[in-house]
Amino acid sequence: MSAVPVITATTKGLHPGLTRRQISMMGLGGAIGAGLFVGSGQAIGVAGPAVLVSYLVAGAIVILVMAMLAEMVAARPSSGAFSSYAQKAMGRSAGSAVGWLYWIQLVVVIAAEATGAAGIVEGWVPGIPAWIWVLIFVVALTAVNLFGVRNYGMFEFWFAAIKVLAIIAFLVVGAGAILGLVPGVPATGIGNLVAHGGFAPNGLVGVAGALLMVVFAFGGTEVVAIAAAESDDPSRNIRRIVREVVVRILVFYLGSIFVIVAVLPWNSPEVLDGPFSAVLATLRVPGVDLVMSLIVVIALLSAMNANIYGASRMFFSLGERGLAPLGVTRTSEKGVPYVAVLASVAFGFVTVGLNWAFPDVVLPALLNVVGSTLLVIWTATAVSQIILRSRADRAGDPMPMRMWGFPWLSWLCLALLAVIIVLAMFDPAARTQLLLTAGLTAALVVGARLTGGRSRPGMLTQ
Numbered sequence: 001m002s003a004v005p006v007i008t009a010t011t012k013g014l015h016p017g018l019t020r021r022q023i024s025m026m027g028l029g030g031a032i033g034a035g036l037f038v039g040s041g042q043a044i045g046v047a048g049p050a051v052l053v054s055y056l057v058a059g060a061i062v063i064l065v066m067a068m069l070a071e072m073v074a075a076r077p078s079s080g081a082f083s084s085y086a087q088k089a090m091g092r093s094a095g096s097a098v099g100w101l102y103w104i105q106l107v108v109v110i111a112a113e114a115t116g117a118a119g120i121v122e123g124w125v126p127g128i129p130a131w132i133w134v135l136i137f138v139v140a141l142t143a144v145n146l147f148g149v150r151n152y153g154m155f156e157f158w159f160a161a162i163k164v165l166a167i168i169a170f171l172v173v174g175a176g177a178i179l180g181l182v183p184g185v186p187a188t189g190i191g192n193l194v195a196h197g198g199f200a201p202n203g204l205v206g207v208a209g210a211l212l213m214v215v216f217a218f219g220g221t222e223v224v225a226i227a228a229a230e231s232d233d234p235s236r237n238i239r240r241i242v243r244e245v246v247v248r249i250l251v252f253y254l255g256s257i258f259v260i261v262a263v264l265p266w267n268s269p270e271v272l273d274g275p276f277s278a279v280l281a282t283l284r285v286p287g288v289d290l291v292m293s294l295i296v297v298i299a300l301l302s303a304m305n306a307n308i309y310g311a312s313r314m315f316f317s318l319g320e321r322g323l324a325p326l327g328v329t330r331t332s333e334k335g336v337p338y339v340a341v342l343a344s345v346a347f348g349f350v351t352v353g354l355n356w357a358f359p360d361v362v363l364p365a366l367l368n369v370v371g372s373t374l375l376v377i378w379t380a381t382a383v384s385q386i387i388l389r390s391r392a393d394r395a396g397d398p399m400p401m402r403m404w405g406f407p408w409l410s411w412l413c414l415a416l417l418a419v420i421i422v423l424a425m426f427d428p429a430a431r432t433q434l435l436l437t438a439g440l441t442a443a444l445v446v447g448a449r450l451t452g453g454r455s456r457p458g459m460l461t462q
Contacts, residue, residue: 014079014149014316014335018230020237022153025160026306027224027245032163032252033303035217037296040257041275047210049193049261050200052254054210057416059250062218064413065378067403068385069225070242074401075392077234080317081225082381087321089387090380096323096448097441098380099314103344104440105373106311108366110348113304114138115355117297124293134352141305142345145312148334149230152309159302166295167252170276174259177283185283190262201266208423212430215420217253219374220303221245222381223310230313230335235400311344312337323448369440371433372424375417376441382414 018026044051069082078084080099087095118133144155173182180187193199200206224241228234260275263282270278276295280288316337318324328340351366389406392399403409424430 014230014313014331014337018149018153018227020231020241022157023224023227023231023237024241024244024248025157025164026153026227026309027221027241028160028164028248028252031218031220031245031249032160032167033217033220033299036253036256037276037292037299038274039213039217040260041272041278043210043213044257044261044266044275045272046202046213047206048197048199048201048266050202050207051210051214051261051266052257053200053207054214055253055257057211058215058218059246059253061215061378061413061416061420062221062249063246064409064416065381066221066224066242066246068381068410068413069222070238071399071401071403072385072388073225073228073238074235075388075399077229077238078317079226079229079313080321081229081314082222082377082384083314084317084321085384085388086380089384092323093445093448094380095321096318097444098377099318099321099323100444101370101373101437101441102377103311103314103318105370106307106314107344107347108351108370110304110307110311110345111351111355112367113300113307114348114352117300117304120293120297120300131352131356134349134356137301137304138345138349138352141301141308142341144305145308145341145345146332146336146338148332148336152305156302156305156309159298159305162298163295163302164248164252167256170279171252171255171259173283173285174256174263174279177263177279178259182283188263192262192265196265196267209427211420212423212427216371216374218249220306221249222377223306226310226313239401308341308345308348312340315340315344368433369436372430372437373440375421375424375434376437379414379417382410382417386410386414 040051043054047054072085073081076084076088080087080095083095083099083102085095086098114134114137115130117137118130121133122128122130145152176182177185178188178190202209224238224245228238228241231237256276260271260279263279264271264275268278270281274292277288277292280292285291315324315328316331319326319328319340328343329337330339332338355361385403386407389399389403389410391397421434424434
C-alpha cells in the first residue's frame, strides 16, 4: 500500500457523498431514539404534564447550540466539527479533550445500543443468545459504514425514515383520540393536562428534575455538523439542514409528549413503563407490544449506525490534526476512513465483550462515566463560537453565516447550560455522572498537555 499523504483539516481524504436530505435525516435519526420511545415516561413521572416545559427549555438549548454550530461549519467545514472549533478557539488541549471525549462517549454508547437491541431480539428468537445478535449487528453496521459514505447515507436515511413515519402515525392516531375520531374510543380531550394534581403537580422541582432527563434525549443532533463536511456544499447546506433538524425534532418531541399527557393520566403506571405503548394499548391498536419493540430495535440500530459514523469521523479528524495516530487517517478508494471505522467498532465490541463477561457491571459503569459528556461538548461549542465570532468581528472577516442575537443568545445558552449543571449537582445520580465526566475531561486535558504540541504539515493552525 502506498504511503498515505498528510491530510489537512478540510478533510481532503473524505469524499463528498451525502445529500442535504440524508444529513437532515441523520440528525433526526441520532436524536430520535429509545430515549424518546421509552425514557420519556420517566420524565413524565417526575414533572407530570409540565414536562412539556422541560422539553421546551431543552429544545431552546438545542436550537442555540445548533445555530452556533451552523455558523462555525459554514465558515470552516470539518469532520472534527466542535473539536476542531475548540482547538481553533482555545488551543490544542481543548480541541483534543473535546474530540477524545466525544469519541469515547460514542464507542461506549455503540456498545450499549448493540446490547440493548440484542436483548430485545433475543426475546423474539430464544434459541439464539444475545451475544450472537450483538455480533450480527456489529458486523452488519460496520459493513454499511465501510461501503462508502453515499451508501451509508442511503441506509441511514431509510433507518431514520421508519422512525419518523412511526412518530407521524402516532401523532395522527393520538390527535384522533383527543378529538374523538378513533372508532370505539371516547374522546379524551385535554382534561388530563390539568387533572390529577394540576399541570405541574410537582412544581418547579419536578420541571427541573425532568429537565435533567430530557436534555440528554436531544443528543445526537450534533452529528450533522460532522456530516456536513462530506456534503457537496457544506457552507450552503448547513443553514437549511440545521433548520430542518431543529424544527422537526421539536415538533416530534413536543407533539408526542403532548399526545401522551393528554390521552393518559400522567401518573398512570403504564406511562412510566412505556408511554407510547400505553397510548396505543388504550386505543386498542393490535400487536402494540411487538410494534413498539420493533420500533425501539430500529431506533437503537439507527442510532448505533450514526454513532459508528460520528465516532470514525471524529477519530479521523483527531488523527489529521496530530491528536491521534496518523494511521487512523488512512482512507479507502471510496474515501472511507476504514482504520478509524474499525478502531471505533473494535473498542465498542470489546466493551460488549466485557459486559457479557461481567453483566450489569462494566457497561453501566462506563455509561455513568460518559453520562454528562453532552454538557461538556455543548458548553465547549458555545465558548468556541463566542471566541471565534468575536475574533472574526474584530478582524472584519466575512462570514457565510452569522448567528442572530450575538452575543446575547450565545451567553444565554451558556447560562442555561450552567443552570442544568447546578441542578445536576443537587441530584445524587446526576452529580456522580457529572463529576466522573469532569474527571475524565480533566484527564484528557492533562494527557494532551503531556503529549506536547507536536504538529504536522497541514495540521489545523491556531
